[in-house]
Amino acid sequence: MIYHYLDIRLLIISNSIRDVLLQCWQCANDTAEKEFGRFHPWTISNFINRTHMRLLDDQEEELVLSKFLLEIDRLPAGKEKAAARAKILFNLGNCLEYLHRYDEEEIVALELAAYGRSTGSLIEELKGVVLLGPAQAKLGKNELAEANFRRSITIVETEKTLGPRSPWVIQQMGRLEEFLRNIGREQDADIVRAEINTCLNDHDVDAELEEITE
Numbered sequence: 001m002i003y004h005y006l007d008i009r010l011l012i013i014s015n016s017i018r019d020v021l022l023q024c025w026q027c028a029n030d031t032a033e034k035e036f037g038r039f040h041p042w043t044i045s046n047f048i049n050r051t052h053m054r055l056l057d058d059q060e061e062e063l064v065l066s067k068f069l070l071e072i073d074r075l076p077a078g079k080e081k082a083a084a085r086a087k088i089l090f091n092l093g094n095c096l097e098y099l100h101r102y103d104e105e106e107i108v109a110l111e112l113a114a115y116g117r118s119t120g121s122l123i124e125e126l127k128g129v130v131l132l133g134p135a136q137a138k139l140g141k142n143e144l145a146e147a148n149f150r151r152s153i154t155i156v157e158t159e160k161t162l163g164p165r166s167p168w169v170i171q172q173m174g175r176l177e178e179f180l181r182n183i184g185r186e187q188d189a190d191i192v193r194a195e196i197n198t199c200l201n202d203h204d205v206d207a208e209l210e211e212i213t214e
Contacts, residue, residue, distance in 0.1 A: 026050055039072060039080060044087040052091065062095040086115045086124055093131040105135040126155045130172070137179050149176040170199050 028046045036043055051064050065088055072088065075081040089112040096105035113128025115121075129148045136145035149172065156168045173196050180189035 039075065039084045041083060041087060044084055048087065048091050058095045058098040062092065062099060065092045065095065082115060082119075086112055089115075090127045090131070093135075097131065097134060100138075102135045102138040105131055106139065109135060122155050122159045126152060126159065129155065133175060133179070137182070142183055145179060146176070149179055170196055173199070 033040075033043045047068070048065075051061060069085065069088055069092070072081060072084045075084065089108050093105050093108040093112065096102070096108060109128045109131035111128075113125050113132060116123070116125025116128055129152045132148040133145050133152060136142075136148060152172045153169060153176065156166050156172060173192055177189045177192040177196065180186075180192060
């Protein structure tokens with residue numbers, strides 16, 4: 001009975017926090033839209049965050065994001081339109097992945113990766129290839145999938161804001177390992193696993209050194 005009561009209290013608290021956060025995102029979105037316009041990057045970021053928190057269903061979120069993309073498509077061609085689309089595409093791609101609509105996810109990811117390359121933004125390209133790998137693996141495009149899994153690792157290692165010791169490196173290497181095992185390439189997967197273990201050991205050493213120097 002006590003545990004049931006505590007579960008109910010935790011649920012009430014978590015829902016209350018969610019409501020407060022939703023109100024904060026709505027306030028931030030209204031302010032940004034008023035000050036900077038509906039398609040400003042900050043406005044779109046707040047819109048995405050509020051949409052993701054408000055809608056707990058991927059199908060509903062996909063519909064809202066797709067509708068917003070239609071609004072963006074009515075903008076005149078230019079940098080603002082391209083940047084606005086890129087802001088939406090990553091979250092849309094994630095929704096499509098959760099909905100198992102991998103062919104559509106691939107199209108979204110290709111556009112996002114191309115946008116990143118054309119603007120010289122490794123972060124935007126990374127978002128695209130992070131979506132591409134799993135989508136193409138599900139579609140049976142194994143060579144392309146592997147290339148994009150490896151490309152995501154390379155981008156993370158070379159991106160100055162992330163670096164070779166970023167947890168993203170291990171995450172993407174883990175995805176690559178899983179992919180290789182799924183297609184029966186156990187030896188190649190073992191090589192990736194060894195690299196992951198080396199990275200993890202390096203992280204442990206770094207943590208120990210930080211404790212010593214503190």
